[in-house]
Amino acid sequence: MATTDDDRRPKYQRIADSLRGAIQSGEYGPGDRLPGENELMAAHGVARMTARQALSVLKDEGVAESRKGAGVFVRSFRPLRRRGIQRLSQQQWGNGKSIWSADVENRALVVDRVTVSEEPAPDHVGGVLDLSAEDTVCVRRRRFVLDGKPVLLATSYLPMSVVAGSSITEENTGPGGTYARLAELGYKPVHFREEIRSRMPAKDETDQLNLSPGTPVILVCRTAFADEGRPVEINEMTLDAASYILEYDFDA
């Protein structure tokens, strides 16, 4: 770490860089407590405000997080590995398993805040699903909570003309979930498109996902297509970026 006299970084930045380096090298591991303001003041001969600013830099980057009354800790990153392609293979939903079970291994996954309703199609949804202005969609909203931490919000849109009368319109879609029911209705999903973006969360996303400051969200918009390229579902997902690695495996 350069600390020569011609180093023009402000002091708090130098301290932040040095702490970040120590985290990256493994000197401080996930969940470890970082030196507090008093320790940084003593070690670097700086004022409290400078020490506080240095810790703020790491918190804003999402590298560290405050715990009330206990100090500042290296953010634990024990992410879910979400395999985009294998998890949507027919072996998964073809035999009654939820497509989500692949992600969670031995961890406790709870789905809460499930709501199912019939609504007019939002413009961007109607456009992709090829609906006319008077067509309605079945909207399934839910939240996924892993080990007590909310990690994902999902909203699925399906044409009512396809799903009316099926258990897709009920809270519990039955074994194999929505995709197994779509197959029974003659609209088996055979192709998927996933579009991925990232941005900082809006207030309601921060609240619903209980996000720490400095944590972005990943947006995944999945479109499921049945035979002949017919779009049958749009699923808009909002992921806590500190909780996920997305993985895609494919051949050249």
Add this chain to the structure above:
Amino acid sequence: MATTDDDRRPKYQRIADSLRGAIQSGEYGPGDRLPGENELMAAHGVARMTARQALSVLKDEGVAESRKGAGVFVRSFRPLRRRGIQRLSQQQWGNGKSIWSADVENRALVVDRVTVSEEPAPDHVGGVLDLSAEDTVCVRRRRFVLDGKPVLLATSYLPMSVVAGSSITEENTGPGGTYARLAELGYKPVHFREEIRSRMPAKDETDQLNLSPGTPVILVCRTAFADEGRPVEINEMTLDAASYILEYDFDA
């Protein structure tokens, strides 16, 4: 937008929500100027600090950005669409096209800050590439600049035992790039794994990508495999999240 008396949101939050709603509905489009502090003060009967806080909420979310002396504007989001699977198909690099050209259509893409060096393998790279402690890697660093805006930093690692003496160790890798050269060397990439994360940028990433406040980065780590699952390249990419949509298309 709810503005009844039992609305408990602070005033600045209500103003921010109302502006965000107007952006989402299209009343203010990308690049449009938002009402300034004076206009918000007059329209909502609030103090300057409240108006300023409302605009800060949108800037922190990455929805809006300040331009010096001109006001606060809706962030232009004219992203690149990066198709993860088609773009790595052999038709692309098999006939001399760069895999990047698929992303940019008629826009001006410049690759700058290219460096090529021989280095000891970082631990995580050596582990994935199956290298022993004394093996070195060819490290190719570069930055991609689109329409004058830096959008992506990339660092590729390739085993020196594979690429020594080839033009992969030179700045200009020749037609078809690194993957065409690997094929000539007998290590044609046949399989890819892409792992995706998102977090807030570190200071040097903000500088190199010229990121606005409130903009996360997307990290894509791609591993290229030759026959028999032999890993031949790791490419660690850092993307400006405001500039990219990643897309993956695949069959069930």
